[in-house]
Amino acid sequence: MAETHRPPEQFTLRVRRYNPESGEAPYWDEHTIELEPHRSVLEGILQAKARFDGSIGIRCSCRAAICGSCGVRINGEPGLACHTHLDAARASAKDGTIEIEPMGNMPVIKDLIVDMDAVHWKKIQRVTPWLLAKQPTPEREYVVAKDAMVDVTQTMACIQCGACVSDCLAMEVDPGFIGPAALAKAYRFVGDPRDDRQRERLVDLSEDPQGIFDCTHCFKCVDACPKDVNPMGQIMRLRRVAISDQHIVDANNGERHEAALTTLVRDYGLLHEAELVPRSYGGNSWFGKFHPAAGKELLSLLPTAVKAIAKGKIGIKQALLGHKLAGADLKAVQRIYQTVESRPERYELNLYISGEDE
Amino acid sequence: MPAHDVLIIGAGLAGQRAALAAAQGGASVGILSKVHPVRSHSVAAAGGINAAISLDDDWHSHAYDTVKGSDFLGDQDAIEIMCSQAPAEVMHLEHIGVTFHRNEHGLLDLRAFGGASMKRTAYVADITGQAILHVLYEQLMKHHETVDRFEEWFVTSLLRDERGVCCGVVARDVRTGAMEVFHAKNTILACGGAGQVYSPTTNALIVTGDGIAHAYRIGAPLMDMEMVQYHPTTLVENGLLITEGARGEGAILLNSEGERFMEKYAPNKLDLASRDVVSRAEQTEILEGRGVGANKDGIYLDITKVPRKRTLEALREIVNIGKDFAGVDITREPIMIRPGQHYIMGGVKTDSDGATPIEGLYAAGEVACVSVHGGNRLGANSLLDTLIFGRRAGEHAAKRALGMPMPTTANGQLNDDVAAIDAILARDHSGRRVSEIKRELGETMNQYVAVYRDQEGLDTALGVVKRLQEEAERAYIDDRGTVFNQDVLGAIELGYMLDCAEATVVGAIERKESRGAQFRTDFPERNDDEWLKHIDLTRGEDGTPRVSYSPVTITQWQPEERKY
Numbered sequence: 021m022a023e024t025h026r027p028p029e030q031f032t033l034r035v036r037r038y039n040p041e042s043g044e045a046p047y048w049d050e051h052t053i054e055l056e057p058h059r060s061v062l063e064g065i066l067q068a069k070a071r072f073d074g075s076i077g078i079r080c081s082c083r084a085a086i087c088g089s090c091g092v093r094i095n096g097e098p099g100l101a102c103h104t105h106l107d108a109a110r111a112s113a114k115d116g117t118i119e120i121e122p123m124g125n126m127p128v129i130k131d132l133i134v135d136m137d138a139v140h141w142k143k144i145q146r147v148t149p150w151l152l153a154k155q156p157t158p159e160r161e162y163v164v165a166k167d168a169m170v171d172v173t174q175t176m177a178c179i180q181c182g183a184c185v186s187d188c189l190a191m192e193v194d195p196g197f198i199g200p201a202a203l204a205k206a207y208r209f210v211g212d213p214r215d216d217r218q219r220e221r222l223v224d225l226s227e228d229p230q231g232i233f234d235c236t237h238c239f240k241c242v243d244a245c246p247k248d249v250n251p252m253g254q255i256m257r258l259r260r261v262a263i264s265d266q267h268i269v270d271a272n273n274g275e276r277h278e279a280a281l282t283t284l285v286r287d288y289g290l291l292h293e294a295e296l297v298p299r300s301y302g303g304n305s306w307f308g309k310f311h312p313a314a315g316k317e318l319l320s321l322l323p324t325a326v327k328a329i330a331k332g333k334i335g336i337k338q339a340l341l342g343h344k345l346a347g348a349d350l351k352a353v354q355r356i357y358q359t360v361e362s363r364p365e366r367y368e369l370n371l372y373i374s375g376e377d378e
Numbered sequence: 379m380p381a382h383d384v385l386i387i388g389a390g391l392a393g394q395r396a397a398l399a400a401a402q403g404g405a406s407v408g409i410l411s412k413v414h415p416v417r418s419h420s421v422a423a424a425g426g427i428n429a430a431i432s433l434d435d436d437w438h439s440h441a442y443d444t445v446k447g448s449d450f451l452g453d454q455d456a457i458e459i460m461c462s463q464a465p466a467e468v469m470h471l472e473h474i475g476v477t478f479h480r481n482e483h484g485l486l487d488l489r490a491f492g493g494a495s496m497k498r499t500a501y502v503a504d505i506t507g508q509a510i511l512h513v514l515y516e517q518l519m520k521h522h523e524t525v526d527r528f529e530e531w532f533v534t535s536l537l538r539d540e541r542g543v544c545c546g547v548v549a550r551d552v553r554t555g556a557m558e559v560f561h562a563k564n565t566i567l568a569c570g571g572a573g574q575v576y577s578p579t580t581n582a583l584i585v586t587g588d589g590i591a592h593a594y595r596i597g598a599p600l601m602d603m604e605m606v607q608y609h610p611t612t613l614v615e616n617g618l619l620i621t622e623g624a625r626g627e628g629a630i631l632l633n634s635e636g637e638r639f640m641e642k643y644a645p646n647k648l649d650l651a652s653r654d655v656v657s658r659a660e661q662t663e664i665l666e667g668r669g670v671g672a673n674k675d676g677i678y679l680d681i682t683k684v685p686r687k688r689t690l691e692a693l694r695e696i697v698n699i700g701k702d703f704a705g706v707d708i709t710r711e712p713i714m715i716r717p718g719q720h721y722i723m724g725g726v727k728t729d730s731d732g733a734t735p736i737e738g739l740y741a742a743g744e745v746a747c748v749s750v751h752g753g754n755r756l757g758a759n760s761l762l763d764t765l766i767f768g769r770r771a772g773e774h775a776a777k778r779a780l781g782m783p784m785p786t787t788a789n790g791q792l793n794d795d796v797a798a799i800d801a802i803l804a805r806d807h808s809g810r811r812v813s814e815i816k817r818e819l820g821e822t823m824n825q826y827v828a829v830y831r832d833q834e835g836l837d838t839a840l841g842v843v844k845r846l847q848e849e850a851e852r853a854y855i856d857d858r859g860t861v862f863n864q865d866v867l868g869a870i871e872l873g874y875m876l877d878c879a880e881a882t883v884v885g886a887i888e889r890k891e892s893r894g895a896q897f898r899t900d901f902p903e904r905n906d907d908e909w910l911k912h913i914d915l916t917r918g919e920d921g922t923p924r925v926s927y928s929p930v931t932i933t934q935w936q937p938e939e940r941k942y
Binding site: 074089130157 | 478479520699813863
């Protein structure tokens with residue numbers, strides 16, 4: 021049995037402050053608090069508020085990582101203040117002082133409080149966030165598979181804290197991107213067997229250039245999520261259902277890009293960059309490069325290619341002919357394809373559905 | 379200024395359900411909350427929702443269990459309404475999208491819960507409240523054209539016209555500091571309990587008794603405020619809740635001798651006796667020196683009895699709470715818990731349509747006392763209470779609004795509230811900090827108005843509350859701004875909490891018997907001859923509570939000895 025009582029220690033918090041009424045720029049403010057090391061950063065902030073300065077602004081309520089109010093950045097990483105231990109936060113601080121800032125990608129209202137309506141909730145509303153249930157409504161419950169319900173419960177577990185939105189790199193570049201939280205919410209309906217508009221939802225999110233194919237697959241949201249919702253994983257599942265099950269052609273060329281990439285890896289064992297663009301745009305064969313759409317795309321990428329060659333990142337021969345694995349290795353790669361493609365159903369890994377008993 | 383047929387204060391389960399029902403009934407609806415709706419404390423309800431949906435169950439059995447759980451203080455007409463309407467309500471939730479856990483046949487799965495004679499608790503892992511709250515919010519977004527949402531607005535007063543009819547509220551936009559009058563033909567309080575009166579508590583920081591104080595201040599009676607539930611399994615570390623679902627799934631309680639002590643206290647239901655019984659048993663073990671931990675003030679909850687796969691799937695949240703807040707892997711070792719403040723059975727007195735004795739004012743959810751919980755609420759009956767009586771209040775208020783003119787009022791109350799806030803902002807630093815007073819209040823209540831109570835302790839508590847009320851008048855804050863001034867709201871909330879605390883202590887002093895959550899060591903027996911009645915408290919001219927009584931409604935179940 022773990023004895024968790026450890027004596028209180030001092031921790032210094034460096035809080036990003038901003039008062040919209042002062043006309044002053046944001047600044048840093050430091051307070052030293054005293055708490056047991058396994059207490060949360062939120063408890064530290066609340067102590068600073070109670071003892072030294074009640075004007076520090078932070079939304080908070082449950083203290084137990086369930087209400088989703090206290091999303092902040094701690095030492096540059098997004099998360100819940102109530103879900104981060106003081107000792108862990110001090111260990112990850114660059115100079116031993118725990119740095120607390122408001123979340124990113126959303127305007128700051130005051131101190132650690134951001135405008136979630138302007139970004140997060142607006143995007144949630146974009147995905148028609150309610151069940152469009154199959155009709156007629158049954159007298160009792162809809163009869164659905166147990167695993168299907170546990171599966172969508174993973175996205176239902178999202179507490180709308182905004183941590184994933186805070187650090188979404190795609191949204192930083194393209195603020196119009198629907199983003200990880202809202203797309204995870206979309207999966208909650210697409211994956212729900214009671215919903216009657218799954219194809220329409222997927223067509224909508226595929227044809228929107230800021231939809232599911234705007235995600236750059238960077239994993240930031242997966243790391244940020246305090247509830248294991250795995251937003252990027254949900255986006256990838258939306259893509260797989262859209263492409264493989266519904267055969268939807270998207271506005272970002274994502275479906276053709278994926279086909280070209282998987283074909284190239286199967287044929288070469290490695291990615292053949294020079295072939296990827298022409299095949300993605302001109303058709304998934306060696307002849308793709310002669311299609312006008314491919315020519316246009318290749319032309320636009322020419323400066324990038326020239327720069328890469330000039331800097332020695334790729335050779336001209338490699339750029340044109342690509343690289344290929346040796347025979348045995350290539351066969352091993354192709355065996356993976358055979359195994360996966362011979363399965364009657366696609367495996368969907370959902371860590372929320374737990375494994376076998378020990 | 380906004381004007382609605384039905385204005386709802388609070389956007390947890392009761393409030394959102396009321397809003398949707400009132401909109402369905404054709405009313406114009408506004409819903410106003412001091413936090414974003416999905417931050418409401420309903421989100422923390424873990425274990426599930428009770429309904430007799432199993433084919434071999436019967437709502438009468440659910441009703442009897444509820445009556446017995448209430449220690450016969452619950453009003454049986456209201457309990458019959460709640461339990462008989464429960465199955466349809468759960469099916470409604472399922473139809474609008476709640477992802478209830480299924481059994482192998484694809485039907486709703488049910489788990490065991492405390493005080494229930496069979497498995498009748500529908501659930502979504504151990505995030506049932508969150509799942510229902512978020513699905514209701516999906517519905518609010520869907521119905522955005524008929525329900526106006528005022529998110530992050532803080533109510534400072536209820537309004538009454540010259541006839542004493544409630545006709546809206548004064549509220550402050552938290553984001554801008556702007557104060558506004560909201561006119562309404564009907565106002566529904568749905569803003570939760572008062573857990574922050576205690577420290578520690580499982581309740582969120584926002585649960586400060588706002589609605590109870592608002593109603594009390596305009597003359598509505600409070601009922602059974604002494605009935606405060608201590609949940610048997612709260613984390614020793616910081617008071618966070620470990621769901622009763624853990625024991626429902628098979629976890630057991632052990633004392634320092636490794637003894638399953640519930641065998642002594644509740645030989646039939648054991649660890650799944652009603653909450654008051656289990657909390658008292660734990661407290662007795664601790665007082666008699668059989669507690670665990672460094673201070674011997676805890677009890678072990680052993681969840682390792684539950685198959686690991688099942689724990690990871692159905693009790694996921696407490697796996698995380700154990701890991702994150704206590705450093706314990708609950709699938710491998712027991713976790714240290716103890717009884718902690720969790721719920722108040724008392725609240726604003728209402729009838730079974732949620733109507734209070736003040737015309738135009740309704741209450742539903744934890745803020746209200748219908749009373750379906752009486753002296754002790756059963757686990758997984760609170761979600762049901764919020765939804766059934768939230769819906770009924772919404773429907774009734776929508777009907778009452780038909781053909782009624784929109785009330786108007788003068789700006790007197792608005793001006794008073796603006797002045798009161800300005801006065802708080804202007805206080806010098808000669809008094810105590812709001813946070814200090816709040817801490818002393820919480821610790822006092824947890825010491826003297828807890829699982830075991832007696833006259834001397836309650837008198838002490840009342841003295842402290844009175845002193846703190848005076849100190850709160852001069853308590854100071856740091857923030858002088860208007861944008862998100864949480865400091866000034868905290869000072870106002872402190873006043874709400876002190877009203878609730880006073881009512882709780884006065885009720886506990888008044889009830890000279892032991893029933894449900896109220897255990898008086900100086901009156902250790904239940905006394906049906908004298909105390910089978912509700913205690914109603916109304917605010918007197920001098921600001922202190924006036925006591926009166928009302929009868930308990932008994933329909934089919936006569937009081938009997940309560941054994942688990």
